[in-house]
Amino acid sequence: MSKTIELVITHTFNAPRELVFQAFTQAEHLKHWWGPKDWTLNVSKLDVRPGGIFHYSQQSADGHVMWGKFVYREISAPEKMVYTNSFSDEEGNTIRAPFSQTWPLEILNTLTFTEQDGKTTLTMHGMPLSATDEELQTFESMHDNMQKGFAGTFDQLAEYLASKV
Template identity: 35%
Template sequence: MTAEIQNKAEDTNRELVLTRLIDAPRERVFAAWTQPDLLKQWFAPRPWSTPVAELDVRTGGWNYVVMRDQDGNDYPNRGMYLEVVPNEKIVFTDAYTGDWQPSDKPFFTAVLTFEDEGGKTRYTARARHWTVEDRQAHEKMGFHEGWGMCADQLEELLKRG
């Protein structure tokens, strides 16, 4: 097996993917990921909420997002943007907490793409994990259900205008 084929197999074993066709232009879908007031309205699966969203959306920028469960427990998340292409792509990771400071335990890197498809947006979220065990843990946490609910909430928000 060549190194390229081996690397592709390893990537697949560590990746979770969600794709949706969202009935909104990609500029609006991108804006919902990059504007704090919009992100707070859809980012956590209900009944959870997102009371804090501080975003410096640019390559090398940082983010701080807090999700809150129905019992009032907060789950803070810090990360950095590795690549931002307006209306096309956002790559962020929890491997760094800002200013290229390594995090205590990196878990995944998200690769979000936004593609035009018949007046709608093909939204794809890829969660690439450091280990197969991390991918399995994220899957057991409910990646597909949670990120799917959030994608539904995102589309609901965009339909409301």
């Protein structure tokens, strides 16, 4: 598989690793920063362990609702988490992305958290699972949009963390 298909995003937060990891694994933190700006997060289920699920919905200001889920594969607090990410329906069934019929059904994400001098660097690797050539092309073509989207989400996290340290 081509190396360029993998999405890699790195962001450094001015907060200790334990707190950054908790922000990714606890509903009381997630609701303050996860997702697009000005969208409301509703956590339907959060079970952070191998085989566990994070099932959630996000609602825009105009009432549009999107569902998603993570299925955790590996949790090594506070250093690493590995999960598959997909769009879902209200019951948690994996569905096609509402914006593209050629978006991969599942993305495997590996997040690593490293701390130095009280700051935490998050490195996220994302790669489609069992994707067709067309789905891989769609994923690769969306790298810039995903970089911008995660930059906005991680800016929200940085702002939230600043209120906690």
